[in-house]
Amino acid sequence: MRYGASNTAEAVNSAFLFIFITCVALLALITCLMIAFVIKYHHSRHTQVVNIKGNAALEVIWTVIPTILVLIMFYYGVAGFRVMRVGPANAFQVHVTGRMWSWLFTYKNGIQSDTLKIPVDTTIKTVISSQDVLHSFFIPAFRIKQDAVPGRENHLYFKAYRVGSYDVMCAEFCGLRHAYMLSKVEVMPKQAFFDWYAKNKPKELPKVKPGASRTAQLAARGAQLVQLKGCTTCHSADGSKKVGPSFKGLYGSMVTVATRGKTRTVTADDAYLRRSILEPGADVVKGHLNIMPSQKGLLTDEEAESLIAHIAGLKGGKAEQ
The missing domain is CATH 2.60.40.420 (Cupredoxins -  blue copper proteins)
Known part of the structure; x- marks a missing residue:
């Protein structure tokens, strides 16, 4: 087994090794006994049927020993579970x-x-x-x-x-x-x-007057957000094909979408991008699935504005203020 890199790995490894060794040992024992019984009690060796009576000692043994083994496994499980579930208040x-x-x-x-x-x-x-x-x-x-x-x-x-x-x-x-x-x-x-x-403690976006400086700051924040929010999992910034539309060249372009089952063409402006972020199922881009989760309540207005500014910058244009 590969080494563990944490205290939880030690607990799980111990439980796994005990269970694995126990199972292998029991498999070997049971297999050997089966082969021995097949040979010893083969019908060619016993032409007369014999009435075999029960053995109380054996029944106790094969009840007590498995019970002990199961209880040991249970102990390992509980011990490992506590390591993962109980920790210090200052963690x-x-x-x-x-x-x-x-x-x-x-x-x-x-x-x-x-x-x-x-x-x-x-x-x-x-x-x-x-x-x-x-x-x-x-x-x-x-x-x-x-x-x-x-x-x-x-x-x-x-x-x-x-x-x-x-x-x-x-x-x-x-x-x-x-x-x-x-x-x-x-x-x-x-x-x-x-x-x-x-x-790396986050700093608030400086409060500056609307203008090119604000747009640049929003776009820079948006470039960070597309990574943090997982946008790049489905959307590319270089035109390559992914699950969702690429951000490259999107802003200002004409996009064919399905709205309430009807196909229409819209301009990918600020309003469209904001709606696509907060209500992605409202306008589903042709050729793509309606699988994006809504970001409503998960993004602040400024974060949504930052994402739009970043997408606009990938085209070479700039978002409205």
Whole structure:
């Protein structure tokens, strides 16, 4: 078995090894006994039927021993479960949000990232939820997996022991691009992590007068948001084909959409883009599926404006103020 990179991995590995060794030993024992009984009690050796009586001692043995083995397995399971579910009050907390089809990690100081960065040898509490459908937060190297459920928060505790990069996956089928719902856990030395944590605290967009400067600032924020909000999972910025329309050249173009079952052509202006972000099912672009989750209530007005400014900038134009 591959080494574990966390305290939870140690608990799961112990349970797995005990269950695996027990099963292999029982398989070997039962197989050998079956072969021995087939040979010993073959009908060619016993032409007369013999009335075999029960053996109380044997019945007690094969009841007590399996019961003990099952109780040991139960103990390992409970011990491992407690490691994941019970942690110190001062554990470092990160909120994990699953959405089609990416992960978002939010820290207490407001940092949002599509990569989970954590300090080594520190107990982490992950608060896990979903923005849309059922997902399952899975880090194989840490041996942890927890469902992300809409409208509900689950939590897991773990402590990473090894500095390095580890895979994050979704272990619950969640739609068309489920297999692409991948991310990374970056386990960092403590000092390096807390330096990053302090330096990357989000700053509010400066309040400046409307004009080109504001547009540039909004577009820069929008470029960050398309990564953080998982937009690039379905939309490209270079014209390449993905599940959703490419952002390149979209702003100001004529788009054929289906609105309430009727086909029409609209201009991809600010109003259209805002509606597509907040109510994606209102106008479904021809040739694409209606699978984008609504961002209503998940984006502020300024964030929506930033995304529009970024998309407008990919065409070379600029969004309305």
